[in-house]
Amino acid sequence: MLIVTNNPKFNEPEYKNKYIVEIIDTDYLGILEKSRDYIHKGYELLTHPLYGSVKPYETVYRTLVLKEGSVISFTSLELIEEAMATAKKFYAMNKNYNWTESILEDFQVVDKDLIDNTLARI
DSSP states (O other): OEEEESOGGGOSHHHHTTSEEEEOSOOHHHHHHHHHHHHHTTOEESSOTTOSSOOGGGOSOOEEEEEOOSSOOHHHHHHHHHHHHHHHHHHHTOOOOOOOHHHHHHHHHHHHHHHHHHHHHO
């Protein structure tokens, strides 16, 4: 399995020893775009790109889990494209929040917890 994220909480041995982890210095939309690139290479989404009730403008962190396949998953491609359109729509509403370090830490924890719960069921 492949974890694509901008969340530094995934830069730990518990993840790197079990999964392929790609931590990218990008924003929420950048993670969606990178995951779309993997889907074009045959990977399939194992997590929904808009999981949880956290909207794209309410956090800066996004983590997606994919598995390698041999053909393009059109379901995954449709999901990621729809998520990108939604994120772009929310970005247009962005109020240019100036998040504190404490809030950024909270965003990391929420993102990590959502993924941890998913990984426990995969």
